[in-house]
Amino acid sequence: MPPRRDSSPLPAPAGPVVDPPxxxxxxxxxxRLSRRARARRRWTTIALFVAPAxxxxxxxxxxxxxQAIYYSxxxxxxxxxxxDFVGLDNFKxxxxxxxxxxxxxxNAIIVALSxxxxxxxxxxxxxxLNARVRGRAxxxxxxxxxxxxxxxxxxxxxxxxxxxxxxxxxxxxxxRQWLADPGIVxxxxxxxxxxxxxxxxxxxxxxxxxxxxxxxxxxxxxxxxTHRQVFRHVTLPxxxxxxxxxxxxxxxxxxxxxxxxWVMTGGGPVNASNTxxxxxxxxxxxxxxxxxxxxxAVIMLVISLAIALFYQRFVLKRDLDGALTTMGAR
Amino acid sequence: MRRxxxxxxxxxxxxxxxxxxxxxxxxxxxxxxxxxxxPFALPDPWVFTNYTEILASGTFWRQVWNSVLIxxxxxxxxxxxxxxxxxxxxxxxxxxxxxxxxxxTLGLLFPVAVAILPVFIMVRNLGLLDNPLGVALPQAAFxxxxxxxxxxxxxxxxxxxxxxxAAIDGCGPFRFFWRILLPLSRPVLATVSVLAVVxxxxxxxxxxxxxTAADTWTLPLGVTNYSTQYTADTARILAFTTLSMVPAxxxxxxxxxxxxxxxxxxxxxx
Numbered sequence: 324m325p326p327r328r329d330s331s332p333l334p335a336p337a338g339p340v341v342d343p344p345x346x347x348x349x350x351x352x353x354x355r356l357s358r359r360a361r362a363r364r365r366w367t368t369i370a371l372f373v374a375p376a377x378x379x380x381x382x383x384x385x386x387x388x389x390q391a392i393y394y395s396x397x398x399x400x401x402x403x404x405x406x407d408f409v410g411l412d413n414f415k416x417x418x419x420x421x422x423x424x425x426x427x428x429x430n431a432i433i434v435a436l437s438x439x440x441x442x443x444x445x446x447x448x449x450x451x452l453n454a455r456v457r458g459r460a461x462x463x464x465x466x467x468x469x470x471x472x473x474x475x476x477x478x479x480x481x482x483x484x485x486x487x488x489x490x491x492x493x494x495x496x497x498x499r500q501w502l503a504d505p506g507i508v509x510x511x512x513x514x515x516x517x518x519x520x521x522x523x524x525x526x527x528x529x530x531x532x533x534x535x536x537x538x539x540x541x542x543x544x545x546x547x548x549t550h551r552q553v554f555r556h557v558t559l560p561x562x563x564x565x566x567x568x569x570x571x572x573x574x575x576x577x578x579x580x581x582x583x584x585w586v587m588t589g590g591g592p593v594n595a596s597n598t599x600x601x602x603x604x605x606x607x608x609x610x611x612x613x614x615x616x617x618x619x620a621v622i623m624l625v626i627s628l629a630i631a632l633f634y635q636r637f638v639l640k641r642d643l644d645g646a647l648t649t650m651g652a653r
Numbered sequence: 654m655r656r657x658x659x660x661x662x663x664x665x666x667x668x669x670x671x672x673x674x675x676x677x678x679x680x681x682x683x684x685x686x687x688x689x690x691x692p693f694a695l696p697d698p699w700v701f702t703n704y705t706e707i708l709a710s711g712t713f714w715r716q717v718w719n720s721v722l723i724x725x726x727x728x729x730x731x732x733x734x735x736x737x738x739x740x741x742x743x744x745x746x747x748x749x750x751x752x753x754x755x756x757x758t759l760g761l762l763f764p765v766a767v768a769i770l771p772v773f774i775m776v777r778n779l780g781l782l783d784n785p786l787g788v789a790l791p792q793a794a795f796x797x798x799x800x801x802x803x804x805x806x807x808x809x810x811x812x813x814x815x816x817x818x819a820a821i822d823g824c825g826p827f828r829f830f831w832r833i834l835l836p837l838s839r840p841v842l843a844t845v846s847v848l849a850v851v852x853x854x855x856x857x858x859x860x861x862x863x864x865t866a867a868d869t870w871t872l873p874l875g876v877t878n879y880s881t882q883y884t885a886d887t888a889r890i891l892a893f894t895t896l897s898m899v900p901a902x903x904x905x906x907x908x909x910x911x912x913x914x915x916x917x918x919x920x921x922x923x
Contacts, residue, residue, distance in 0.1 A: 377753075379794045380798075383790060391768060394771065441698075471904065471905040474858075476873070479890065479895055490692040495692075582873075604766075621767075
């Protein structure tokens with residue numbers, strides 16, 4: 324990180340300063356302020372700038388997360404007082420509930436499929452669009468478009484296409500109960516998730532690829548490397564930071580998966596597509612066991628944090644600053 | 654010639670992307686009988702009543718208005734507050750800066766889902782259930798991390814000489830921020846605004862738990878409700894869904910470059 328200067332007021336100019344509107348402003352008294360007064364003023368400025376965002380953030384993001392941790396120790400319907408403290412029972416209960424464990428497994432499957440199927444697919448298409456293919460601008464705009472559609476709209480349209488006798492059956496060689504067969508439903512959902520999100524990852528990769536100087540790849544080719552070797556030993560390592568960020572966002576997104584599942588299957592049939600978030604909403608707003616649901620929320624939080632810490636420690640380290648925007652290129 | 658298979662693959666994927674969207678738009682111009690008998694055909698005859706009935710109904714416009722209102726309020730909160738904070742993170746050196754910044758970035762890990770129960774209870778205690786503010790405020794708060802992360806490096810990229818020159822001319826930090834930094838940052842501000850609007854427009858979980866009264870619903874809630882209410886009438890659902898995605902697609906058409914630049918930190922060539 325480049326050293327940043329603080330903005331302690333520089334010595335004010337000696338004479339009166341004329342402000343654009345025309346009135347005369349006396350030289351700022353900053354020069355005469357003591358060191359301590361100046362420091363105080365600087366801290367005031369910092370506080371005034373950060374405070375509004377910080378207050379909103381602490382109040383509506385941090386406090387609720389802390390509260391969720393607190394609630395998770397109680398048996399509580401969401402109304403009335405919190406007086407039935409049960410310790411870690413809610414967590415024990417979750418980890419001995421097959422439905423929750425199933426949901427956890429489904430999240431894990433989606434994470435794995437995203438990392439090993441969706442992202443390589445996105446990378447492949449990014450490579451395609453990085454080559455000078457005709458119409459690539461149009462293709463890029465098309466691939467990225469589903470990202471702006473809501474998961475609800477995506478889910479409703481796909482549900483209708485996948486209904487028995489619908490569009491999917493007309494295209495597919497075999498008729499399947501795409502959303503009603505417990506053995507298939509999760510994979511069906513994964514296809515829809517990929518439809519919506521691969522374009523986003525492709526855009527990240529494309530930006531990463533365009534940061535790689537063409538000379539590097541050309542030099543390797545001249546030295547006799549095959550295209551495959553260039554990709555493996557030049558392109559891929561240089562794309563590392565982008566791949567790490569994209570994987571991270573993909574993992575976190577898969578852990579939080581809710582809207583699409585809620586709209587398309589509600590977690591069914593017989594919990595075959597349940598996810599942790601769906602399970603949590605089911606136990607809170609439909610069965611009013613807010614304490615237990617909070618424990619599930621805390622489990623999601625801990626998993627996210629663990630992955631983030633792991634990433635921070637082993638993978639992301641130097642990429643985090645301005646992660647999304649600079650792709651670690653700076 | 655070597656490129657031909659790749660080329661074909663690209664357009665194959667493009668077709669796969671387009672099919673659901675085209676299916677929804679044209680499906681809205683058919684009736685459910687037509688869709689049932691041949692999922693792929695063009696409308697024959699064209700049916701306009703699905704769209705016209707929805708456009709003539711107060712419910713749809715009510716939901717559009719609710720969505721617009723919530724998107725506007727949350728964006729007008731997130732972007733200015735995040736800009737102020739990002740300015741300090743980018744241009745002031747102070748003890749605890751990185752720690753504070755990390756606290757904000759951790760917000761990316763706190764999905765609305767994790768905090769939704771306490772947020773719901775808090776909003777209920779504030780008496781803001783069924784109130785657009787009850788959605789817009791948490792929405793704005795959860796939008797802060799992403800916005801700050803995008804704005805900070807942009808603000809930090811201005812040369813220090815710019816700020817020094819301004820300071821010599823008697824320009825304090827706030828005036829520098831307001832008169833110089835913000836005007837120079839219009840592109841990135843447009844980017845984060847588009848992201849905030851899209852995020853709010855598409856949000857589902859937060860409105861789902863906060864807004865129970867039908868007249869306060871946003872479009873995503875309207876779409877899900879419509880699709881359960883007219884389960885048997887595929888064409889009507891498609892028409893409603895199509896109309897609800899038009900604003901997002903129009904915004905995308907105008908702001909695609911902004912979105913890409915915001916998410917990747919660079920314009921993409923080609």
